Amino acid sequence: xxxxDEKSCPVTATMKVLGGKWKAILINAIYHTSPxxxxxxxxxxxxxxxxxxTQQLRELEDDGLISRKIYAEIPPKxxxxxxxxxxxxxxxxxxxxxxxxxxxxxxxxx
Amino acid sequence: xxxxDEKSCPVTATMKVLGGKWKAILINAIYHTSPxxxxxxxxxxxxxxxxxxTQQLRELEDDGLISRKIYAEIPPKxxxxxxxxxxxxxxxxxxxxxxxxxxxxxxxxx
DNA sequence: CTGCATCCTTCGGGATACTG
DNA sequence: CAGTATCCCGAAGGATGCAG
Numbered sequence: 001x002x003x004x005d006e007k008s009c010p011v012t013a014t015m016k017v018l019g020g021k022w023k024a025i026l027i028n029a030i031y032h033t034s035p036x037x038x039x040x041x042x043x044x045x046x047x048x049x050x051x052x053x054t055q056q057l058r059e060l061e062d063d064g065l066i067s068r069k070i071y072a073e074i075p076p077k078x079x080x081x082x083x084x085x086x087x088x089x090x091x092x093x094x095x096x097x098x099x100x101x102x103x104x105x106x107x108x109x110x
Numbered sequence: 111x112x113x114x115d116e117k118s119c120p121v122t123a124t125m126k127v128l129g130g131k132w133k134a135i136l137i138n139a140i141y142h143t144s145p146x147x148x149x150x151x152x153x154x155x156x157x158x159x160x161x162x163x164t165q166q167l168r169e170l171e172d173d174g175l176i177s178r179k180i181y182a183e184i185p186p187k188x189x190x191x192x193x194x195x196x197x198x199x200x201x202x203x204x205x206x207x208x209x210x211x212x213x214x215x216x217x218x219x220x
Numbered sequence: 221c222t223g224c225a226t227c228c229t230t231c232g233g234g235a236t237a238c239t240g
Numbered sequence: 241c242a243g244t245a246t247c248c249c250g251a252a253g254g255a256t257g258c259a260g
Contacts, residue, residue, distance in 0.1 A: 005156035010210025100120025
């Protein structure tokens with residue numbers, strides 16, 4: 001019989017990385033803004049708090065999806081970009097966006 | 111300036127439907143088992159509890175992704191299948207699975 | 221076999237204030 | 241400007257028992 005668990009279902013692994021309320025939208029934002037500054041993200045990603053933004057960015061960094069460049073300036077400046085590996089998410093983001101649009105269309109009719 | 115919120119970012123809509131701990135894996139399981147019986151899913155989706163399974167299936171049904179067919183038999187029998195709309199998730203599931211594999215490969219090297 | 225109700229726990233997410 | 245440190249809450253997730 002087929003079995004679906006964390007080991008045999010890679011879908012789960014992806015969802016862990018992209019899951020939660022902010023990860024996907026952040027990847028998307030950085031992808032379209034690159035390089036993205038911290039304050040810039042804070043302004044463009046509506047509703048996210050500073051602490052959440054910091055936390056989520058760290059987790060994405062730990063997963064190797066984004067890289068963080070610190071400029072030793074006053075005032076401080078930090079830029080985020082997708083890593084090469086993070087860029088491999090592009091097709092997924094694209095299909096997620098497309099499907100989201102289709103889903104909305106469907107909901108509207110109802 | 112670009113803005114990323116729930117209205118302008120369809121990715122978010124998709125993640126709401128596919129988010130949480132079980133949705134994606136359930137879609138995947140039903141896709142590969144169709145038609146899938148309740149008990150069958152309970153056995154194949156490792157770690158899920160009965161109540162969670164029921165709840166998640168209902169939500170997927172409400173979103174129009176799966177359909178539920180009840181057989182008036184003793185013992186009871188219920189079958190779940192992806193709806194036509196649910197099937198449009200197939201390419202996403204595929205890319206999620208592929209990326210998950212790549213992610214694992216990368217983690218192994220580290 | 222399938223499903224609901226109840227109760228409980230965990231943790232993701234958030235508000236606020238403070239720092240270099 | 242970018243980030244940390246606390247404290248807090250609600251919802252997601254889970255265990256268990258009962259029912260058709």
